[in-house]
Amino acid sequence: MFLTTEIDQCVACVKYHQASADVKVSLEEEYKAHLRRKDQAQEAKKADKERTENDNSFMSVIFDLQSVLQIPSSKASLTYYMRKLIMYNLTVYEAAAPNKAFCFCWTEINGNRGSCEIGTCLLKYIKSLPPNIKFLPLFSDTCGGQNRNLQISALLLYVLQNSQLEVIEQTFLESGHSLMEMGSMHSAIERQKRFVSVFCVNDWMNIFKLARSKRGKNKNKPPYETEELKFSDILDLKELSAQLIKNKSIDENGEKSAQVASKPLRNFDHHDVYKANTPLEGLQSLNLNFEHPLPRRSIQFPRSGQAFCYTQPSLNAIWVSWAKYVPSELFRLQKDLE
Numbered sequence: 001m002f003l004t005t006e007i008d009q010c011v012a013c014v015k016y017h018q019a020s021a022d023v024k025v026s027l028e029e030e031y032k033a034h035l036r037r038k039d040q041a042q043e044a045k046k047a048d049k050e051r052t053e054n055d056n057s058f059m060s061v062i063f064d065l066q067s068v069l070q071i072p073s074s075k076a077s078l079t080y081y082m083r084k085l086i087m088y089n090l091t092v093y094e095a096a097a098p099n100k101a102f103c104f105c106w107t108e109i110n111g112n113r114g115s116c117e118i119g120t121c122l123l124k125y126i127k128s129l130p131p132n133i134k135f136l137p138l139f140s141d142t143c144g145g146q147n148r149n150l151q152i153s154a155l156l157l158y159v160l161q162n163s164q165l166e167v168i169e170q171t172f173l174e175s176g177h178s179l180m181e182m183g184s185m186h187s188a189i190e191r192q193k194r195f196v197s198v199f200c201v202n203d204w205m206n207i208f209k210l211a212r213s214k215r216g217k218n219k220n221k222p223p224y225e226t227e228e229l230k231f232s233d234i235l236d237l238k239e240l241s242a243q244l245i246k247n248k249s250i251d252e253n254g255e256k257s258a259q260v261a262s263k264p265l266r267n268f269d270h271h272d273v274y275k276a277n278t279p280l281e282g283l284q285s286l287n288l289n290f291e292h293p294l295p296r297r298s299i300q301f302p303r304s305g306q307a308f309c310y311t312q313p314s315l316n317a318i319w320v321s322w323a324k325y326v327p328s329e330l331f332r333l334q335k336d337l338e
Contacts, residue, residue, distance in 0.1 A: 010176025038174040041139075045171070048137045052096040057134040060095035063122065064182040065113060065146060066189070069105075069204055074197035087204060088113050090121045091185045091224075098221045101185055103208040106229035107201060115151035119237045120229065122152070126159055137169045141178045148172055151237035154244045185224070188212055201228060 016024065016031045048060035070084040085107055092102040104121035111117045126136070140147040147170075156168045173180065192211040198204055208226045212218060 012176055034174065038177040041171060041173045042177070042179065045139050045173070048139075049095040052094075055135075056132055058137075059129065059133045059135070060137045060139070061092060061125075062095065062139045062180050062182055063090060063092045063125075063147075064141060064178075064180055064186075065090050065118070065143075066182075066186050070198075071107070071201065071204070072197070072199045073193070074199075076197075085109070087201065088117070089189075089204075089208070090118060091182050092121070092125050093181050093185060095181075099181075100222060101212070101224045103185075103189075103205075103224050103226045104229060105201070105204065105208070105226070106234075110229060110231040111234045114145055115147075115149050116234055116237045117229070118146045119152055119155040120233060120235045123155060123159065123235065124227065126163065126165070129165075131164050134164065134166045135169075136165055136167070137171065139171050139173060139180065141180070142172045142175045150241045150245055154241035155237055157244050158240060185211070 012031065012034050016027050019027055045060070045062075048058075051058050052060040066089040069087040069089060071087055072079050072082065072084070087105060087107045088111070089103055089105045092104070094100045102125055104124060106117065122138075129136070142148055152170070156170065159165060160168060188211040189207060192207045196203065196207065198207070205226045205228065208224050210223070212221060212223050
């Protein structure tokens, strides 16, 4: 059950409800289509969750990036005004019991929050799947810079070439109505954070591991699995996309497609990509490589070539500003490493 919040409401719904009577008439069809897409996406998620419970070759997965985390974070008033180190946390949640969940985290020193970082985390998760999994539905929000782009499509094609998976279906939940199970993970992490201060990445990772409650329906569920990504882990999916995806807009009939960023997106083992705005509007086929089927070949998987976000002097400046509040053993360790 998902509760309706007073904040962070859907822009399209707010626009419709606040419009004058005359404007509402012009927005009516668009608003109804918006609600249909919302219902269809949620019904698809529910159906896949039920199938996951009964089919051991099927694994429905939801993933989402948590709101930015900060280091340091404590109740000391002056830390509120300090320069903070930003940390990102991609959470992955399995729909099948016992609902295993994963936290892939990295700081802004090691990466941004774009498609390369998100794709790297997804690849790490997919590699951990047992060999009996053949069908992998992925559910996420519609953020274009992170989830809904050619780089992630290229990654999924690469996975199909190099794993036991036969079908990967990526469904983008309607903007403003995501209603994902990740919310329970994020709130559990924030609730656990209230009891401790954070001065380093390991502090956040310990919070992740302890966040899941062991009471009630969660008593048989495992703790969140946690992994930190370093700069050297981030893959260059833009280069991979250039190697794999040669066709971005021509459909199977040789016509230019307007559905390049539409939903859902389904990758099959023969490497076609099917795109459709909604089931009511039909299904469209787009061959990304102009070859049918796409040959299984060795693909060079480059590492990200981006530069570090900070130089050493600015890192030192952060440590100096924290010196009065960081536990003394951590500050001494940093000085020893210089």
